[in-house]
Amino acid sequence: MSGAEFPIVGVIGAGQLARMMIAPAIALGVNLKLFAASSEDSAALSAEHVVGNFLNPDEVLAFAKTCDVITFEHELIPNSVIKVLEQNQVVVRPSSSAFIYSQNKAQMRKILQENNLPVPNWDLYSGDKDPRIPFPLIAKSISGGYDGRGVWVVADESELRELLKIQPTLLLEEKLNFTSEIAVMVARSPHGQAATWPPTLTVQRDGICIQTITPAPDISDTLKISAQEIALKIADLIGLVGVMAIELFVVGDRLVINELAARPHNSGHWSIEGSVTSQFEQHLRAILDLPLGDTSMRADFAVMGNVLGGAKTNMYRPYLHLFARTPYLKVHQYRKEVKAGRKVGHVTAIGNNLATLQSEVSHAVDYMNGVVDE
């Protein structure tokens, strides 16, 4: 047996984000071990894993003791469980104190506001006082929401009181009249080395990202730099180790921070083909405290389209048409059961003609989910 010098990275979660860590782990020679909910999980189909319950600190700790560093691909593991690992000398990256800001939106809003970072007007609401935010407003679950789940547009106080029945405390935010939504990925290592990628336009439909364009077109260089500066500042502020997505609203000529996610993120998938160093490779480098990789782009533009479950269930047969039509199209299958609206894969195209890339990616996505017929 050789290779004892290569570390074992334990990942809590085995969805598509863990799946896309496998390729760079193999290239770097790093051992990947997943803590999966099921052997049928996206990444568990293709990597070493144990099946366990991430709510159970004993199970997670037993797993963690077999790894050199523990990281996450989702925010669902309780922060208290992460703390148990840390109390038992497990190296956890990002740490519980950094990860909390992508687990708890109230704490996230608080730290950003205290540090003069641009946030919407916000308040916590438990029904004990009048909401300080004017209607219509945005109400959010403090934790657990994603892809539009746990986010509501609330027209008046009666609607708000209805929501309280399912969520005893809500985060209320002003409803911004934004021009567009962008996201910036940032990576930071324990040494404090940090790097960002160019900001990405995230095109949303029904609260779900359907397409991304990198670099975000139609926003000024000033705004792009400002977005990257915000990302670097937050990474430093929370002591991030790993990669993080910062989602921002573009409101005229200013930026307002929407969400944080201290892990690889859908808005960074373009980087697999589009950047010299993908977010997945960079995440591994960062948590292993290796020097970060070059985040330059490989072409002028990268367009990524999410394949959402639709009428078609066969995700392989479309290759016959799509690969013949667009020989430079890159497909990433998550191997999840196709359900309506579920992200089951994505496609990416990079090049120098944005209109062509967008059209090819849109066609591919529509064809895969059955909007365009065979």
Place this chain on the structure above:
Amino acid sequence: MSGAEFPIVGVIGAGQLARMMIAPAIALGVNLKLFAASSEDSAALSAEHVVGNFLNPDEVLAFAKTCDVITFEHELIPNSVIKVLEQNQVVVRPSSSAFIYSQNKAQMRKILQENNLPVPNWDLYSGDKDPRIPFPLIAKSISGGYDGRGVWVVADESELRELLKIQPTLLLEEKLNFTSEIAVMVARSPHGQAATWPPTLTVQRDGICIQTITPAPDISDTLKISAQEIALKIADLIGLVGVMAIELFVVGDRLVINELAARPHNSGHWSIEGSVTSQFEQHLRAILDLPLGDTSMRADFAVMGNVLGGAKTNMYRPYLHLFARTPYLKVHQYRKEVKAGRKVGHVTAIGNNLATLQSEVSHAVDYMNGVVDE
């Protein structure tokens, strides 16, 4: 359980070539299953596998019956075993009749010569007549040689007779005074769709490739096109399915075919980062009869350096220096035990300044194997 539409590709062999098929298989959603010699094999560390003896037709057939298509990452499996699979309705790509030309150099020379493709003067020799090729000449094993093994420069008849003691029949070839050695990768699908990549300069030391430069510098466009035409002609001639490397000598302004290898090849490793479609993804597309991918380059040049085992055995620690020095350097570890002269990994750099790329790749390789000190 979902995903029954995704085929199972069985690979005979689990070395670094199989290892580098894992990433594109995961992206495409294709199931990879390896027939390994040992669970410690390079690719077996990171993919589903069975351990077996590829000389045993029953074992290989039992494995093949669990797959939708069988392919190879080395030529060591006997052609007779491949024929057993075919007689049992296993889909084998490339077929035994195509694969034989990278298993048997005598048959390779014969078919190329019969089809007016440029080969060195050659003859078979068993000691029963005078060698038809003038000394000094090249003697080769008919099968089984690679990386300079099974190839001898022979000064005179007494040396030749010595060789006959270990090889009852030898392939003799004229010793060419070549300017450089290049290789061309070609892919071909069962439909007959074919594609080549730009020709690659292979820089050799002691019969082992130490660096490749793509596209091969210092050769004319006419020669480059000629090399690609030769590759396409051979692919068609032998009914190739999959990818194949054709190694050629550049002798002044003409090309002479040296070797064929009907599988992904060291001279095509640059394509992982350097081409829109890597040789490994293309091999999967070809054997699955999917439309082939774009073989354009992602930058002006791609330089690949083989990491050969040297003084250092720790292949992870060098990352600290190398990644800080060259943030765009890409590493591929094979996770093989480090032995003197053994290929244990490779590094690639792509960009537009060839001199810089060569210098960074050379430094990285020297640093990893201990020629340059820490």
